[in-house]
Amino acid sequence: AQSVTQLGSHVSVSEGALVLLRCNYSSSVPPYLFWYVQYPNQGLQLLLKYTSAATLVKGINGFEAEFKKSETSFHLTKPSAHMSDAAEYFCAVSVKRGSNYKLTFGKGTLLTVNP
Amino acid sequence: KAGVTQTPRYLIKTRGQQVTLSCSPISGHRSVSWYQQTPGQGLQFLFEYFSETQRNKGNFPGRFSGRQFSNSRSEMNVSTLELGDSALYLCASSAATGVEQYFGPGTRLTVT
Numbered sequence: 667a668q669s670v671t672q673l674g675s676h677v678s679v680s681e682g683a684l685v686l687l688r689c690n691y692s693s694s695v696p697p698y699l700f701w702y703v704q705y706p707n708q709g710l711q712l713l714l715k716y717t718s719a720a721t722l723v724k725g726i727n728g729f730e731a732e733f734k735k736s737e738t739s740f741h742l743t744k745p746s747a748h749m750s751d752a753a754e755y756f757c758a759v760s761v762k763r764g765s766n767y768k769l770t771f772g773k774g775t776l777l778t779v780n781p
Numbered sequence: 782k783a784g785v786t787q788t789p790r791y792l793i794k795t796r797g798q799q800v801t802l803s804c805s806p807i808s809g810h811r812s813v814s815w816y817q818q819t820p821g822q823g824l825q826f827l828f829e830y831f832s833e834t835q836r837n838k839g840n841f842p843g844r845f846s847g848r849q850f851s852n853s854r855s856e857m858n859v860s861t862l863e864l865g866d867s868a869l870y871l872c873a874s875s876a877a878t879g880v881e882q883y884f885g886p887g888t889r890l891t892v893t
Contacts, residue, residue, distance in 0.1 A: 698880055698881075702884070707887075708886055708887070709787075709871055709885050709887045710871065710873075711884070712883065717880070756824065760880055765878075766829075766831070766877075766879045767878055767879045768837065768879075769814070769826075769879070770826075773823045774824075
């Protein structure tokens, strides 16, 4: 069975600083990996996805993530944090089960951006 | 394309009542999944419907049920509500294989 571990339930950065949100996955078959963002009282918005093409994936709002198979990691980064980046971020792994896929989420990381 | 829509957005019910939530997927998407999100348990998978059939099911009691219509719209029903059912219920739609899921804004259910 697949699983996702997000290291750090809460990350706090200053505006303009580097954002690094960590995600490690476990899967016995090649996975698809995703990062979602959730703003207060809203649903989840897809930030970016890894689907076995380029290992460095660029997403919306200046975020990117790198798939490292040897480390089973898919960490999310942004060079310079903005106040509007404050939200909860979820890493997810999707693995094929029969004819369809099962999506499993990590517990989320709440990002706070300080002025 | 219009995104995933969920109605109602907010709901307050009393313990013991039942509730029905609705989800309309993105046009052309035939798979609809439901999730429960709570502060303590995070995002938990309830079930997935594809072409009017339940394709996957999570580990929830039988009080939680769903269905999908021929136009791919889906409803979720919770009977005999308990205080612990208070949560944000999220619906997600995807194409046939379900690799990539797109989420609606959710329905915030409060049980008093």
